[in-house]
Amino acid sequence: xxxxxxxxLLDMTSPQGESCHTGHHLCMPEDSRKRAARxxxxxxxxxxxxxxxxxxxxxxCVDVLRQIKAVQGALDGAANVILxxxxxxHVATAxxxxxxKEIVDELMEVFKYI
Amino acid sequence: xxxxxxxxLLDMTSPQGESCHTGHHLCMPEDSRKRAARxxxxxxxxxxxxxxxxxxxxxxCVDVLRQIKAVQGALDGAANVILxxxxxxHVATAxxxxxxKEIVDELMEVFKYI
Amino acid sequence: xxxxxxxxLLDMTSPQGESCHTGHHLCMPEDSRKRAARxxxxxxxxxxxxxxxxxxxxxxCVDVLRQIKAVQGALDGAANVILxxxxxxHVATAxxxxxxKEIVDELMEVFKYI
Amino acid sequence: xxxxxxxxLLDMTSPQGESCHTGHHLCMPEDSRKRAARxxxxxxxxxxxxxxxxxxxxxxCVDVLRQIKAVQGALDGAANVILxxxxxxHVATAxxxxxxKEIVDELMEVFKYI
Numbered sequence: 001x002x003x004x005x006x007x008x009l010l011d012m013t014s015p016q017g018e019s020c021h022t023g024h025h026l027c028m029p030e031d032s033r034k035r036a037a038r039x040x041x042x043x044x045x046x047x048x049x050x051x052x053x054x055x056x057x058x059x060x061c062v063d064v065l066r067q068i069k070a071v072q073g074a075l076d077g078a079a080n081v082i083l084x085x086x087x088x089x090h091v092a093t094a095x096x097x098x099x100x101k102e103i104v105d106e107l108m109e110v111f112k113y114i
Numbered sequence: 115x116x117x118x119x120x121x122x123l124l125d126m127t128s129p130q131g132e133s134c135h136t137g138h139h140l141c142m143p144e145d146s147r148k149r150a151a152r153x154x155x156x157x158x159x160x161x162x163x164x165x166x167x168x169x170x171x172x173x174x175c176v177d178v179l180r181q182i183k184a185v186q187g188a189l190d191g192a193a194n195v196i197l198x199x200x201x202x203x204h205v206a207t208a209x210x211x212x213x214x215k216e217i218v219d220e221l222m223e224v225f226k227y228i
Numbered sequence: 229x230x231x232x233x234x235x236x237l238l239d240m241t242s243p244q245g246e247s248c249h250t251g252h253h254l255c256m257p258e259d260s261r262k263r264a265a266r267x268x269x270x271x272x273x274x275x276x277x278x279x280x281x282x283x284x285x286x287x288x289c290v291d292v293l294r295q296i297k298a299v300q301g302a303l304d305g306a307a308n309v310i311l312x313x314x315x316x317x318h319v320a321t322a323x324x325x326x327x328x329k330e331i332v333d334e335l336m337e338v339f340k341y342i
Numbered sequence: 343x344x345x346x347x348x349x350x351l352l353d354m355t356s357p358q359g360e361s362c363h364t365g366h367h368l369c370m371p372e373d374s375r376k377r378a379a380r381x382x383x384x385x386x387x388x389x390x391x392x393x394x395x396x397x398x399x400x401x402x403c404v405d406v407l408r409q410i411k412a413v414q415g416a417l418d419g420a421a422n423v424i425l426x427x428x429x430x431x432h433v434a435t436a437x438x439x440x441x442x443k444e445i446v447d448e449l450m451e452v453f454k455y456i
Contacts, residue, residue: 026174027172030171032175036168036178040165040168044158044162048158050154051154054148057142058141059141061197061199062200062224065196071189075189079179079182080453080454082179083179083453084450085175087433087446087449090175092433092437093442094435095434095437095438096438100430100434101430103434104426107429108422197339201332205315206322209320209322209324214316215316217320218315222308222315225308225311254403255402256403260403261396269393272386272390275386279379285370285375288369289374289425289427292378293424293452296417296421296424303410307411311407314407318403338404
């Protein structure tokens, strides 16, 4: 069905051998998941402090632009942690499952928006 | 002094004629400031929901990558609101103040990180 | 008319005081123009060598990706030279001509594609 | 050895079963190689016409910025053709060769510069 991800279409155990709990069977490696979550928590805190800085009528545009760039860098870092886990656990193993085309199409679709 | 912004180095009234309250005199146009703050509040909420989604061991890498890209798009939107305000209010008026070089150097420094 | 640039719509002498030869009156500073041209010439040579490398059936994907990224970096460098010249010569002087809104709209339109 | 690519370090036949002619054995799929070469040839021609346009003292900054962005989009397109071929032919088959870690490290290194 349109909109389903490779993880939903395939019914297989996780490459890590973890038992995944629902119909999603290409689970994110636990280490990537926890490291990405920590980075997102930090980015969210930074974003909240930028938002609050905008309550000050004297805040300077260029300072805010710099802060937003720093958060963008932190989000890139979180995305790279997840991308690396995905490449190692799901893309590099695709030929052993036979879904090379689907998994690469799906990933190229995400890169389009980078 | 190193680290000071053009706004701090120059002692002048805001191009909008607003009375700015402290030593910062190149104030952000109020409309840009409020619109950017709203966008950052939405991005922060989205980021928090992504972080929570990572507590689920069944979350799929590519879904998270897509969500992070959406937040980055929202931050680009907020940065564009601020950049437009800065260009109109501070850069386009630089020749009337005589700080063209400083204000352009400062802006190019920010673009380097885009 | 749609598609015309600010330079075409405005009939004014160049901010550098150069006499511009045709209807385009916001001329690029000569120094920016020459430096950008040199960088583009180098990027074109690099691009040609990458294209030739693709005639070798043994060329490796990742080596080509790295080379393309290097050319993208060189093009960013050329674009930054031009952007800086534009900001200093045309944007920073907009308030003295009265076309702040047009020139900023035009520039933001370009940034959308960055 | 530092600087060697995965293709050089591994001595294996191409995933396409092509006989590769030298020590490089992770060859680019021929179709990707030809399509990327065509796109680079077009980008080079476009770049040359931009460089020539800079000989005209009346060329307008924003027009040149737009043209450079168009070339960058074309280079992104060529890079995506190569990346897709690499993911399908080399990354998705890594677990069958046992070089998952090396091939993913190498790819993430390239992404850092995107």
